[in-house]
Amino acid sequence: MRIHDQWRNLPASSRARFLDDRVAAAHRWPAHELPGWRQPWQPLRPLILTEDAAAGLGRLATRLIHLAVDACLRRARTAGELYDLLRYPRELPLLDRGRPLDHAELTACARPDILLQDGTPRLLELNISTAIAGTRAVDVLASAYRDLWRGPELGPPPSVIDTRSAHLAATLPPAADGPPRLLIPTWTAGGRLPGLEGEAALRAYLRPSADSAVRAGLRVIQASLSELRTDHTETLHAGPDRVDAMLCPFLSDEVSDDDGGLAAVRRAALAGTLRLFQPDATSLLSAKAVLAWIHEDIGLLDATDRLLVREHLPHTTHLSRHHPADTLAGRLSTAARDRERLVLKPSCGHGGQGVVFGRDLGPSEWLRVLRAELEQDDVVLQELVPADILRMPFLSPGRSVPHDEDVAFVLSPYLIGGRTCGFLVRHDAPAAAPAGLKPINMANSAFCNTVMLRRPSPAAPAER
Known part of the structure; x- marks a missing residue:
């Protein structure tokens, strides 16, 4: 599989008109209204993929995620066993240690991070959780780009929020008195993005998710975690309303000021009266040691899967002081020996924290850092992937005229219930030197974007 940006394959006049309209819309670009997504450099166009490429990328990532679950099931049968095996460094308040690991549950929602190397997708991280960032932003960006493009060639991917709502409506069991009641919770400290510290701001931010779930046929409750309690049957209530399921837009170990709400959620979940989407066990699959296990088990895979792993999953090795x-x-x-071709990562880290490129250090410093990290937590060594570079037009602070920059990028498809929907794209900071040789994330000044899909050209009429 080879994937390449399709921008140059669109009509030149349409591209020029689109960029003119995008520059004119810069001061009112809707992504700037989203908390945490205002950025000084504005990418002026989306990444363009063909519909076939987007679907193929989703199938590839889905298969690799299923292989990750298989690797976990060879080593653990329950969430608690997997938590202990990974030596997970954080407490997960909602983890049901006795819950069996289940393929369908663990793969229901993911946003893997993928680099392209000469067009070949290389999957770096799994990111399996409903707390992954960008869910609303990619829908907003895709809608804004759709409104600017004046032709039939481009269309947005399916909405992430609507795909999630449809999946919930199809998989949550109905209540005795009608459709299930879905709680979309808020809490005093708000979300992880700047601007969402207050509960009112978080509720407004999550309102499109609530509206989408209502359109899908669910009964939706927006309530604070501090309002939650359980009755004598360990059924969860938000005020007078019984709750059948809860969307988890947070990492449970990051929630504070919940006034006992998380404890009530835990009681109901353990009693089986509450469904969580997704449960804390799914976060364990994001540990990078799981990618190393796939490589360790490669001899157990069939020929097709072996080829898939070798081509699309950078070689990853797990290191632990307990080995x-x-x-x-x-x-x-x-x-x-292989320092210059390796990247050091915490096994259970996220957000680019603790990532070290071997080529940035001398031999003795590299081993010193590696041993120091091993004293703290398990780590992995992952094959360095030279990322493809993209020519992207930007508007930068103080400039009213677009200018092109060569930037690396991470491509992250949302996979929900077996469907590929929106895409989060993160560009390396423009003028980074050399491009693509540091983690591409918000903490390192990366800039966010999304994907639009190039539709097949209408067939030409047949000659008589």
Whole structure:
């Protein structure tokens, strides 16, 4: 599979008109209204993929995620066993340790991070959780781009929020008195993005999710975690309303000021009276040690899956101070030998924290950093992927005329209930030197964008 940006394959006149309209709309670009998404540099166009490429990328990522679950099931049968095996460094308040690991549940919602290397997708992280960022932003961006393009060639991917609502409506069991009641919770400290610290702001931010769920046929409750309680049957209530299911737009270990609400949610979930989308067990699948397990098990896979892993999953090795001494020594020796081709990552980290490129350090410093990280937590060493570079027009602060920059990018499709919907794109900071050789995320001044889909050209009429 090879994937390339299709911008240059669109009509030149349409591209020029689109960029003119995009520059004119810069001062009122809707993404700037979203908390945490205002950015000084504005990408002026989306990444363009063909519909076939987007669908193929979704199928590829879905298969790799299923192989990740298989690797976990070879080592653990329950969420608690997997938590212990990973030596997960954070407490997960809503984790049901005795819950069996289930393929359908663990793969229901993901947003893997993918680099393109000479057009070949290389999957770096799984990001399996409903707390992953960008859910609303990609829908807003795709809608805004759709409104600017004046032709039939481009269309947006399916909405992430609407795809999630449709999945919930199709999979949540009905209540005795009608459709299930879905709680979309808020809490005093708000979300993780700047501007969502207050509960009112978070509720407004989540309102499109609530409206979408209502359109899908669910009964929706928006309430504060502090309002939640359980009755004598351990059924969850928000004020007078019984709750059948809860959307989890947060990492449960990051919630504070809940006034006992999370404890009530936990009681109901453990009693089986409440469905969580998704439960805390899904976050465990995002540990990068799981990618290393896929490589460790490659001899157990069939020929098709072996080829898939070797081509699309950068080689990843798990290191832990708890490994046998000879195993750890061998892996450290390999790390020293291959330093310039490796990236060090915390096994259970996120947001680019703790990521170190071997080529940035000398041999002795590399081993010192590696051993220091091992004293804290498990780590992985992942094959360095040279990212493809994209020519992208930007508007930057103080400039009213677009200018092109060569930037690397991460492509992240949303996979919900087996469907590929919106895409989050993060561009390397323009003028980064060299491009693509540091983590591409918001913490490193990356800029967010999305994907539009190029539709097939209408067939030419047949000659008589």
